[in-house]
Amino acid sequence: MPSADVLSPSARERCPCGSGKRLATCCGPLHSGEPAPTPEALMRSRYSAFTLGLHDYLLATWHASARPRVLELDESTRWVRLEVLDQGQDGDQGRVHFRATFREGRRWGVLEEDSRFVREAGHWHYLDGTPSVTRLKPGRNDACPCGSGRKFKSCCAR
Numbered sequence: 739m740p741s742a743d744v745l746s747p748s749a750r751e752r753c754p755c756g757s758g759k760r761l762a763t764c765c766g767p768l769h770s771g772e773p774a775p776t777p778e779a780l781m782r783s784r785y786s787a788f789t790l791g792l793h794d795y796l797l798a799t800w801h802a803s804a805r806p807r808v809l810e811l812d813e814s815t816r817w818v819r820l821e822v823l824d825q826g827q828d829g830d831q832g833r834v835h836f837r838a839t840f841r842e843g844r845r846w847g848v849l850e851e852d853s854r855f856v857r858e859a860g861h862w863h864y865l866d867g868t869p870s871v872t873r874l875k876p877g878r879n880d881a882c883p884c885g886s887g888r889k890f891k892s893c894c895a896r
Contacts, residue, residue, distance in 0.1 A: 754789040755782035777832025777855035778825040780862040801863035819885040830857040846874035
């Protein structure tokens, strides 16, 4: 019998991190307290937490030396796509270079960041990152920024 992730999950069951797996077997266990095995897994679970509004998880996975007291997020931001561009780990230090596409109302943007992670007591934590934000202006016939492979006019522009 094939595993649960071999069967194609519906869009509602799919993990927001873009792995193609079900949330329940991808980032869901990390959101429930299972330690992330790699910096990339932690970064993907944090991205999923942003999309799902899991503020407590985001704060808990931030390194204590850099954790904000309050997490102020723009509730109008809708995260739609994650691309991991590079990642690596050297002992208890890790890094992930990623690109995350988002939508705020009718405006589109891309957050690109080189993130640093540190492992303490067997748990990876987000330390900090160097972000840059670029605004997008997709045309009707351009590929949709959400990554669906369809034209913008047939996808998110509706």
